[in-house]
Amino acid sequence: MSVRRLAPDPVQPKSFAFTKENAAWAKTVISKFPPGRQASAVIALLWRAQEQHDYWLPKAAIETVGEMLEMPTIRVLEIATFYSMFNLAPVGQHFVQVCGTTPCRLRGAEKIIGICRKEIGEERHVSDDGAFAWLEVECLGACCNAPMVQINNDFYEDLDEENFTRLLSDLRAGKPVRKGSQTGRSASEPARDRKTLQDGALYDGSAIGGWTKAFADRVKRAEAARKAAAEAAAPPPTAAPSPAAEAKPARASKTPGNGSAK
Amino acid sequence: MTKLIIDGVEVDVPPTYTVLQACEAAGAEVPRFCFHERLSVAGNCRMCLVEVKGGPPKPQASCAIGVRDLRPGPNGEPPVVSTTSPMVKKAREGVMEFLLINHPLDCPICDQGGECDLQDQAMAYGVDNSRYSENKRAVEDKYIGPLVKTTMTRCIHCTRCVRFTQEVAGVGDLGAIGRGEDMEITTYLEAAMSSELQGNVVDLCPVGALTSKPYQNRSRPWELTKTESIDVMDAVGSSIRVDSRGKEVLRILPRVNEAINEEWISDKTRHIADGLKTQRLDRPYIRENGKLRPASWPEAFAAIKIRIDVASPKRIGAIGGALAGVEELYALKALLNALGSQNTDMQGRGGLDPSKGRASYIFNTTIEGIEAADAIMIVGSNPRREAPILNARIRKRSLRGGLLAGVLGTKADLTYGYNHLGTDPETLVKLADHAPANKEKPMLIVGEGLFNRPDGAALMAAAARAALSLGIVKEGWNGFSVLHTAASMVGALDIGFVPGEGGLDAAAMLQGGVDVLFNLGADEIDVPAGAFVIYQGTHGDRGAERADVILPGAAYTEKSATYVNTEGRPQLTNRAVFPPGEAKEDWAILRALSDVLGRALPFDNLAQLRRALYAAYPHLAAIDAVEPADPAAIATLATGKDTIGKAPITETIADFYLTNPIARASAVMAECSSLARGTFAMAAE
Numbered sequence: 018m019s020v021r022r023l024a025p026d027p028v029q030p031k032s033f034a035f036t037k038e039n040a041a042w043a044k045t046v047i048s049k050f051p052p053g054r055q056a057s058a059v060i061a062l063l064w065r066a067q068e069q070h071d072y073w074l075p076k077a078a079i080e081t082v083g084e085m086l087e088m089p090t091i092r093v094l095e096i097a098t099f100y101s102m103f104n105l106a107p108v109g110q111h112f113v114q115v116c117g118t119t120p121c122r123l124r125g126a127e128k129i130i131g132i133c134r135k136e137i138g139e140e141r142h143v144s145d146d147g148a149f150a151w152l153e154v155e156c157l158g159a160c161c162n163a164p165m166v167q168i169n170n171d172f173y174e175d176l177d178e179e180n181f182t183r184l185l186s187d188l189r190a191g192k193p194v195r196k197g198s199q200t201g202r203s204a205s206e207p208a209r210d211r212k213t214l215q216d217g218a219l220y221d222g223s224a225i226g227g228w229t230k231a232f233a234d235r236v237k238r239a240e241a242a243r244k245a246a247a248e249a250a251a252p253p254p255t256a257a258p259s260p261a262a263e264a265k266p267a268r269a270s271k272t273p274g275n276g277s278a279k
Numbered sequence: 280m281t282k283l284i285i286d287g288v289e290v291d292v293p294p295t296y297t298v299l300q301a302c303e304a305a306g307a308e309v310p311r312f313c314f315h316e317r318l319s320v321a322g323n324c325r326m327c328l329v330e331v332k333g334g335p336p337k338p339q340a341s342c343a344i345g346v347r348d349l350r351p352g353p354n355g356e357p358p359v360v361s362t363t364s365p366m367v368k369k370a371r372e373g374v375m376e377f378l379l380i381n382h383p384l385d386c387p388i389c390d391q392g393g394e395c396d397l398q399d400q401a402m403a404y405g406v407d408n409s410r411y412s413e414n415k416r417a418v419e420d421k422y423i424g425p426l427v428k429t430t431m432t433r434c435i436h437c438t439r440c441v442r443f444t445q446e447v448a449g450v451g452d453l454g455a456i457g458r459g460e461d462m463e464i465t466t467y468l469e470a471a472m473s474s475e476l477q478g479n480v481v482d483l484c485p486v487g488a489l490t491s492k493p494y495q496n497r498s499r500p501w502e503l504t505k506t507e508s509i510d511v512m513d514a515v516g517s518s519i520r521v522d523s524r525g526k527e528v529l530r531i532l533p534r535v536n537e538a539i540n541e542e543w544i545s546d547k548t549r550h551i552a553d554g555l556k557t558q559r560l561d562r563p564y565i566r567e568n569g570k571l572r573p574a575s576w577p578e579a580f581a582a583i584k585i586r587i588d589v590a591s592p593k594r595i596g597a598i599g600g601a602l603a604g605v606e607e608l609y610a611l612k613a614l615l616n617a618l619g620s621q622n623t624d625m626q627g628r629g630g631l632d633p634s635k636g637r638a639s640y641i642f643n644t645t646i647e648g649i650e651a652a653d654a655i656m657i658v659g660s661n662p663r664r665e666a667p668i669l670n671a672r673i674r675k676r677s678l679r680g681g682l683l684a685g686v687l688g689t690k691a692d693l694t695y696g697y698n699h700l701g702t703d704p705e706t707l708v709k710l711a712d713h714a715p716a717n718k719e720k721p722m723l724i725v726g727e728g729l730f731n732r733p734d735g736a737a738l739m740a741a742a743a744r745a746a747l748s749l750g751i752v753k754e755g756w757n758g759f760s761v762l763h764t765a766a767s768m769v770g771a772l773d774i775g776f777v778p779g780e781g782g783l784d785a786a787a788m789l790q791g792g793v794d795v796l797f798n799l800g801a802d803e804i805d806v807p808a809g810a811f812v813i814y815q816g817t818h819g820d821r822g823a824e825r826a827d828v829i830l831p832g833a834a835y836t837e838k839s840a841t842y843v844n845t846e847g848r849p850q851l852t853n854r855a856v857f858p859p860g861e862a863k864e865d866w867a868i869l870r871a872l873s874d875v876l877g878r879a880l881p882f883d884n885l886a887q888l889r890r891a892l893y894a895a896y897p898h899l900a901a902i903d904a905v906e907p908a909d910p911a912a913i914a915t916l917a918t919g920k921d922t923i924g925k926a927p928i929t930e931t932i933a934d935f936y937l938t939n940p941i942a943r944a945s946a947v948m949a950e951c952s953s954l955a956r957g958t959f960a961m962a963a964e
Contacts, residue, residue: 089451090467
């Protein structure tokens with residue numbers, strides 16, 4: 018964290034207005050709150066304003082949102098400066114947020130940061146070509162695929178020096194890039210030596226409804242066993258109490274909390 | 280009621296109390312920075328930690344935990360709170376250590392030194408060395424207006440100032456940007472604060488982050504002589520403390536007075552101190568050959584005697600100004616009557632007539648009564664400018680909810696919501712046929728914009744009729760409230776400083792009705808050429824400019840005088856410093872003049888004057904008490920019939936900061952005024 022200020026005047030646009038769609042969207046967001054409580058929509062509106070305005074919030078947007086919600090501008094500024102996710106200065110075409118929290122750091126986030134420094138420049142500065150700016154942030158919640166970065170709205174995971182450098186140069190050149198894992202694994206499955214979930218039947222559709230089928234089989238088997246036992250034990254008329262006796266523990270085991278508490 | 284044992288003392292407190300309030304009720308002192316009785320609870324300084332049995336097993340912020348949140352013991356024993364246990368002491372020392380980590384050690388150059396909460400509490404909970412070897416945080420200072428100086432490195436983030444501007448002042452000026460260590464208090468883009476109550480954030484700030492800019496590096500609190508007094512900048516009569524050193528008033532601070540100003544004062548009340556020593560009239564003057572020349576007292580009196588002796592008694596008159604005390608008005612009236620004249624009137628009296636009864640011109644509900652009201656209609660007034668403290672009371676009532684507010688007159692930002700009923704006087708007339716308001720305690724606040732105009736008397740009668748038809752005056756509740764702007768007005772009306780039998784009123788006097796005009800500090804009038812004007816006042820302002828003889832008087836900080844506030848509450852000012860130069864107390868000047876004129880007034884000292892005054896007007900003897908007025912006066916007032924003009928109902932104060940000669944002499948007020956008008960030149964930077 019550091020002191021957050023609005024961008025200097027020369028880069029501030031003169032005015033800001035929501036696009037037609039966004040203005041309509043803002044109206045529905047505001048209408049979610051009771052009259053007089055419209056200020057509750059401030060974060061949603063600021064976020065939309067940031068998305069509309071190249072991923073950063075100009076002064077004019079803060080003032081516009083304040084007017085729309087009839088709240089003092091300082092209250093909007095408080096929120097915009099409180100949350101580090103609101104960018105107060107231009108962040109380039111691709112805004113790289115590098116996760117620097119423990120798991121990513123253990124898996125080489127420092128190298129990623131080093132590349133950012135080399136390829137883009139100092140933290141919080143837009144590169145000369147206007148393509149990039151980068152920022153070290155706290156955990157973004159993709160620890161299984163550490164190290165990772167968020168560029169604009171997408172995650173790029175399983176980074177190393179080589180594929181991250183390539184990613185940056187592809188982005189700079191405007192080439193299509195692969196989102197998610199850069200090593201080709203699917204989501205957060207084990208990177209190698211996969212031991213579980215390997216049964217082909219899990220993926221061909223045959224397993225659909227498998228659990229109910231297995232359960233029905235078990236019930237059938239239990240029924241058969243009970244019948245056999247009853248037949249072996251005594252003549253038919255005395256068999257009545259035994260189903261009730263069996264039902265009780267079954268119900269109790271479904272709701273263990275209630276039973277054990279009393 | 281909830282029982283608690285606090286430090287071994289059993290107390291019984293209302294269930295709505297917080298533990299901190301309960302501790303105070305038990306006589307235990309709890310240190311605090313962020314907590315303030317009149318603001319919402321923030322609970323962020325953590326200094327008020329106490330140990331609680333029957334609550335979570337950790338130190339609790341007593342300001343933020345209610346007594347009903349505490350559980351009784353296993354056998355129903357009351358919860359136990361300790362404010363002195365080792366755990367509490369250690370916890371508070373920890374909090375203090377953290378607060379001091381980033382607080383600079385600049386007490387020797389800090390204006391708050393000697394009256395600083397942090398300094399005081401560090402004596403109790405601080406340690407004499409620091410374990411912190413990193414660099415301290417440094418914060419840029421902010422510009423937040425001409426009255427408040429900031430040294431933001433000293434800020435401990437209690438947010439009292441933010442809560443004050445938001446809740447009491449009702450303007451969203453201050454805020455806290457950033458977060459954590461980087462949190463900073465500022466206004467939006469460092470604009471000046473826009474409230475008339477902004478000076479109070481200096482009192483609220485527990486450290487030296489916000490200090491008074493005009494008082495910057497002037498004095499230390501222990502060097503000052505403190506005099507309890509009353510403010511006269513508006514008719515509210517806020518309780519103040521005048522801090523002086525030698526011959527100079529250095530600053531003015533509020534005193535707690537629940538009935539009037541709680542603990543706030545307006546910026547005009549607070550920052551007028553520099554106006555008390557500039558532009559002062561410190562010796563008598565006589566106009567010779569069109570120019571004023573300094574004179575001695577006997578010379579000045581002789582010059583007056585020559586003119587009075589030749590003037591017909593019917594053509595001698597007196598007009599009282601906004602800052603005149605009851606004593607001098609009484610003396611002046613006695614002198615005029617002794618000379619055979621009934622021409623006495625107040626500047627700005629308009630349509631008010633004390634013969635209708637006292638209830639017709641005072642704020643009958645009292646200021647505290649505003650909090651009981653459930654509907655308020657304001658006619659011809661902008662309370663935010665005319666009485667900011669009273670406006671804060673209305674806002675306080677409004678915030679509690681369930682208040683129906685309406686304004687007939689200029690539409691202004693009053694810091695609370697209201698229905699605007701236009702500016703047409705006809706609307707008021709129509710209200711006379713209105714069905715009674717469906718409210719328990721409705722109020723009608725009548726301002727100077729209604730009574731101080733040519734058809735003021737008719738409008739007052741219309742207002743009284745509206746009050747009666749709306750059910751504003753009922754058994755046990757008189758909601759008819761007149762809001763004055765002049766501190767002297769109610770006192771003057773009480774003692775009948777109005778045209779007597781066959782006497783001329785101010786307008787007639789100013790249209791050539793008199794040959795000799797005695798002007799007692801009335802600076803908002805234009806005296807036409809021809810009349811011989813004796814001006815008795817404090818400042819070289821408009822009145823002195825038109826004077827033929829100037830008699831230098833004493834300002835409200837330099838004399839003991841009675842002022843009756845808009846509620847009808849007589850209060851006394853006290854002398855903090857002596858009048859400058861040859862200036863004298865006003866009643867004494869009139870007594871001396873009466874001797875020269877051969878009509879010696881029957882009192883030789885202030886005690887004798889007051890004895891005579893109290894004998895004639897017994898209610899003035901009950902200092903600080905409001906004597907309820909007979910509501911029958913409203914019915915009497917309602918019988919008045921006159922034509923009502925077409926002019927829209929407006930407010931009378933054009934510039935809040937420059938309403939009287941003291942304010943006009945103050946450089947600080949001038950700066951505030953130009954800022955408020957939006958012409959503030961940034962060139963000085």
